[in-house]
Amino acid sequence: MDVSHAIPAKAPGRASRRQRLSARVMNGCRQFMVTVRERIESLPYDYPPAVILAADFALLVVTGAAVIQRHSYFPSVLPLLAMATAFLPVPLFAIFRVKPHPVLLKGSALLSCALFLLQPVTADFAPFVLVIVAGEVAAVATRGWTIGFTLLAILELVAFDLAGNVQWGDQSLQGLPMYIIGILLGMFVGVMLQYQRRFLYQERENQAIRSGQAADEERRRIAREVHDVIAHSLSITLLHLTAARRALQTDDDPAEAVEALVEAERLGRQAMADIRRTVGMLDAGPAQVAPEPGAADIDELVGDFRRAGLTVDYARTGDLATVSGAIGHALYRIGQESLANVIKHAPGTAASVRLDVTAEVATLVVSNPLPLGPAPRRDTGMGVRGMRKRTELLGGKITVGNGDDGWTVRVGFPLKAGSCVSAMLLPGKLWNKPQEDT
Numbered sequence: 215m216d217v218s219h220a221i222p223a224k225a226p227g228r229a230s231r232r233q234r235l236s237a238r239v240m241n242g243c244r245q246f247m248v249t250v251r252e253r254i255e256s257l258p259y260d261y262p263p264a265v266i267l268a269a270d271f272a273l274l275v276v277t278g279a280a281v282i283q284r285h286s287y288f289p290s291v292l293p294l295l296a297m298a299t300a301f302l303p304v305p306l307f308a309i310f311r312v313k314p315h316p317v318l319l320k321g322s323a324l325l326s327c328a329l330f331l332l333q334p335v336t337a338d339f340a341p342f343v344l345v346i347v348a349g350e351v352a353a354v355a356t357r358g359w360t361i362g363f364t365l366l367a368i369l370e371l372v373a374f375d376l377a378g379n380v381q382w383g384d385q386s387l388q389g390l391p392m393y394i395i396g397i398l399l400g401m402f403v404g405v406m407l408q409y410q411r412r413f414l415y416q417e418r419e420n421q422a423i424r425s426g427q428a429a430d431e432e433r434r435r436i437a438r439e440v441h442d443v444i445a446h447s448l449s450i451t452l453l454h455l456t457a458a459r460r461a462l463q464t465d466d467d468p469a470e471a472v473e474a475l476v477e478a479e480r481l482g483r484q485a486m487a488d489i490r491r492t493v494g495m496l497d498a499g500p501a502q503v504a505p506e507p508g509a510a511d512i513d514e515l516v517g518d519f520r521r522a523g524l525t526v527d528y529a530r531t532g533d534l535a536t537v538s539g540a541i542g543h544a545l546y547r548i549g550q551e552s553l554a555n556v557i558k559h560a561p562g563t564a565a566s567v568r569l570d571v572t573a574e575v576a577t578l579v580v581s582n583p584l585p586l587g588p589a590p591r592r593d594t595g596m597g598v599r600g601m602r603k604r605t606e607l608l609g610g611k612i613t614v615g616n617g618d619d620g621w622t623v624r625v626g627f628p629l630k631a632g633s634c635v636s637a638m639l640l641p642g643k644l645w646n647k648p649q650e651d652t
Contacts, residue, residue, distance in 0.1 A: 250308045257313075259354050260411055273300060273346050279339040280330050287333050296329035300343055316355035320363045323347035324370055331374045331387070341371055341393040345400040352404025353411075364401045368394050438547075438600040449554040451478045453522035477521055508542030509534045509569070509576070512549055516567060519553050525564035526553070532571025541627045544604045545569070545578050548612075551597045552580035552623045560585045560621070574630050581622040601625070 254263040277297040284293040302322040306312035323343055330340030344367040352360040371394065375387035387393070458474035507515075516528045537545070549567060556565045560582050568579040598614055601623070605612040610627040617624075 246308075253307065253311070260414070261353070261407070265407075269346060269350055270301075270304065273343065276339050276342045276346065277301075277326070280343075283335045283337075283339060284330075284333050286335075290333070292329055292333060296326045296340070299329060300326035314354075316351050316359045316363070319347055319351055320359075320366070324366060327367075327370065328374075334374075334378060334387070336388060338387070338389075341387075342396065344371070345393070345396040347400075348397045349400035349404035349407075352401045353407040354404075360401060360405065364397060367397050371397075434603070438603065441597065441600060449522075449557040451481050451522075453519075453524065453557065457523055481518065506539070506543045507546045508539055509537045509545050509571070510542070511546055512567075512569060515546065515550055515553070519557075519565075524553065524557060527564065527566045528569075529567070530569040530571075532569075532576075534571060536573065536629055537571060537576050538629075541576060541608055541610075541629070544608055544610070544627065545576060545625070547604060548601045548623065548625050549578055549580060551601055555597060556580075556582045572629075574628065575626050576629055577624070577626040579622065579624050581617065581620055583620040584616070 251263050254266055257266075277300050281293040281297055284290075287293065299322055303312070303314045303318050306318070307314050312318070323346075327340055327343045330338070330343070348360075348364055348367060351363045355363075371387060371390060375390050378387055455474070455478055458471040458478070513528075513530070516526050520526050534542070549569075553565060553567070556563065563583045563585065565580060565582045568577075570577045601614070602612055605625055605627070608627055610625060612623070612625040614623050615621070
C-alpha cells in the first residue's frame with residue numbers, strides 16, 4: 215500500500231488558507247500603520263512622526279511600569295483601565311480621525327493618573343504620565359493652556375498627597391517635589407519644541423521671501439539683457455533697411471543696397487543668437503554660452519552703428535585690461551542703450567562717445583544734440599532704469615539728462631576699492647557739471 219495515500223488531501227489546502235489569512239493580517243497591520251503615519255504627518259503641528267511616536271512609546275513604558283507595580287491589587291482592573299485612559303487619544307485619532315486637542319490630552323492624562331493613584335504604591339511611576347503629557351501639551355498648545363495644565367497636574371498630585379495623609383496616616387505621595395519638578399521640566403521641553411517649530415516656520419518664510427526676491431531680480435536682469443539686445447539690434451537693422459530702401463528707390467547703387475541688406479541680416483542673426491543665449495539663462499540645466507561682451511567690444515559696437523549710417527565721434531584712452539568683466543559688460547550695455555536711444559529719439563543727429571580708463575576709474579560719456587521740439591522726459595522707459603540699475607549694482611555713478619553738449623549719459627565705475635566716483639561729477643574734473651545723480 216502506498217503510504218502517500220494516507221496523508222489527508224485537504225492538509226495543503228488548510229495550510230494555504232492559514233498562510234493567506236496570516237498574509238491578510240500582516241497586510242492589514244502594515245496598511246493601518248501607513249494610515250496612522252499619514253494622519254500624523256497631516257497634523258498641523260509639523261513635528262516628525264518619530265517625535266510623536268517616541269512620546270507615545272515613553273507613555274507606554276511609564277503606564278506599563280505603573281500597572282506592574284500594582285500587581286498586589288490583582289484581580290482589580292483599575293490599573294488596566296488607567297492605562298487605557300492614558301492612551302484614549304490614540305485610537306480616537308487613528309480610527310475616528312479625532313484631532314488630539316490639548317483638552318483631550320490633558321483630560322486623559324489627569325484621569326489616568328488619578329485612577330492609578332487610587333491604588334498607591336511605593337516609588338510610583340504613575341505621576342510621570344503627567345510629566346510626559348505636560349511636554350506634549352506645551353509643544354502644541356498656547357501659553358495659557360500650557361500653564362493651566364501644569365497647575366492642574368501639580369494640584370492633582372498635591373491633593374492626592376494630602377488625601378493620603380488624611381486617609382492612610384503616613385501614606386503620603388512619596389517624592390512629590392521630584393514629581394513637581396518633573397512636570398515643570400516636561401513643560402519647558404515642550405515650550406522649547408514649540409519655539410523651535412516657530413523658528414522653523416519663520417526661517418521657511420524668510421527663505422521663500424529671499425527666493426522670490428532672487429527670482430524677481432533674475433527676471434529683471436534677463437529683461438534688461440533682452441531689452442538691450444533687441445533695442446540695439448533693431449535700431450541698427452532699421453538703419454540698414456532704410457539705407458537699402460533709399461538705394462533701391464534712387465537706383466544709384468544697387469550694390470550699396472545689397473551690402474546694407476547683408477549687414478542687416480548679419481545683425482539679425484547675431485541678435486537671435488544673443489536672445490537665445492539670454493533666454494537660455496532661464497534653463498536650470500548647464501549650457502555652453504558665448505562670453506558676454508565687455509569693454510573691448512565697444513569698438514565693434516561703435517563700428518556697427520557707423521556702418522548703419524549713424525555718425526559717431528569715438529575716442530578711447532587707457533588700458534582696458536584693468537576693467538573687470540562685470541564692469542566691462544555694464545559699460546558695453548550702457549553704451550549700446552545710449553546709442554540706440556540716439557537713433558530712436560534723435561534721428562539724423564551725430565553722437566559722441568568717450569571711453570576713458572585710468573587706474574582708479576572707468577568712465578563712459580555718450581552725448582548727442584537734442585532734436586527740435588519739446589525736451590524728452592527724464593527717467594522714462596526701461597532703458598534708463600536698466601542703466602541706473604546696472605550702475606548701482608556695481609557701485610558706480612551715473613547721470614542722465616541735458617548738458618552743455620545736449621543730451622548726455624555719463625557713467626563711471628571705480629576700479630579700485632575706496633576710489634571716489636563722485637569726484638568725476640564735480641565741476642572742473644572729468645565732466646563738466648553734475649546731472650541728476652543717482
